[in-house]
Amino acid sequence: MDIKLKPCPFCGCEHIIAEINYMSKRFAIYCEDCIAVMELSFIDAQFDDGSFISFYEARKVMDEMTEQWNRRTNNGA
Ligand SMILES: [Zn+2]
Numbered sequence: 001m002d003i004k005l006k007p008c009p010f011c012g013c014e015h016i017i018a019e020i021n022y023m024s025k026r027f028a029i030y031c032e033d034c035i036a037v038m039e040l041s042f043i044d045a046q047f048d049d050g051s052f053i054s055f056y057e058a059r060k061v062m063d064e065m066t067e068q069w070n071r072r073t074n075n076g077a
Pocket of ligand 1: 008009010011012013031032033034035036
């Protein structure tokens with residue numbers, strides 16, 4: 001994974017985890033040190049069937065979420 005995530009907008013730490021959870025059918029980007037989290041369910045990402053998601057599609061969604069996360073950290077910076 002070469003996605004670059006900016007530090008947490010709340011606590012400023014750099015322990016940011018991006019994960020695709022196939023069990024709970026969710027994408028998540030979260031901070032390990034505080035409660036900052038950004039989540040998106042497969043359904044909200046508008047896949048026809050949340051149980052089938054290609055690596056390519058997942059990567060695309062993750063890229064978008066990464067952008068959103070990074071954009072948020074820019075606020076007030
Ligand atoms: Zn944090």
